[in-house]
Amino acid sequence: MHVWDEAKSILFDTETIGTINGVSGYMEKFSVFIGVALGELILGHSDNLSKSLQSKVLTAAQGQHQAELTVKTLESLRNDDDASFNLFLDAVLFKAEQCDVDPPVLPRKRIRPMRYDEGSEPTEYKTPKDMYQVSYFEALDLVIEAIKKRFDQPGYQIYQNLQELLMKCVTRQCYDLEFQNVCKFYGSDIKPTCLKVQHQLLHSAFREKPIDDIDIQSVFLYIRSQG
Incomplete structure (x- = not known):
């Protein structure tokens, strides 16, 4: 966050300063902060795979091997009795405290408009941790499935x-x-x-x-x- 404060101190463009203030405000919300951290975690692996696949000397078999290693790594973050999520959350909480980010809270309950009511009750979470754990697993599942689908073509x-x-x-x-x-x-x-x-x-x-x-x-x- 101090980078933005430093940037504002040397800028004179009010529009840019306003943009920085807006982004800074969003980043002070824990939901955004943990989303960025999760994106960094997952996209780091997918970006590494993407760079490997761009090599001109990489064969299709070697590319598939790299993809399988990436999938195994992502699955290890998904299938070890919540230990990886707990480590991830602890690291995010520690960094959030250092950056003066708001603590995690459950969103306020809202009544859905009738036109969006599908007849099922929205999921209710007991703690913020439960809510973010679901998002963590869903994000991993989406990326794992996308990689598998990419290499499972006829x-x-x-x-x-x-x-x-x-x-x-x-x-x-x-x-x-x-x-x-x-x-x-x-x-x-x-x-x-x-x-x-x-x-x-x-x-x-x-x-x-x-x-x-x-x-x-x-x-x-x-x-x-x-x-």
Whole structure:
């Protein structure tokens, strides 16, 4: 919060100062403060995954592995008998006290307009902790499900098989399973015998190159260079 006070002391633009005051006022509310902290926690993991997936040398299989690690990490924040939430809440409460943020309270009960009444009673919480714990779990569940959905698409598995087929071919590994899966998927669109010959040529092109220096990007570049 002191950063905003310092900013206001050197600014002369009343509109900007007004904006800072508005944001500062919102951040003094615990509901906003904990929301920002939760966003930082979750988006830190998703942003790290996003940066990893943008690597040009990352294969589809490696990308899926990174996604699975991220999901496991997020699930560990979700499935350990509330211990992770308690640690998270304690850290937020400590920081909130340092920043002069209002203490957590339950929102006042409000009568819903008839047009929004679905016939069910709104959820009532006994303590602010109960309310924020529900939000904590819901946020984690949404992100976990989104990541799983991203890598559970019909075309992703065949894309992964194609990349694994190429990488195993050039790094001198057995690729029979991937070869069978690709041929089965494309059916009559490809000729397995011709594909086998092309893979042998690809294998020869990378024979002299150290395996540790081979990545999927270099394989793609070579294939494109052959027209």
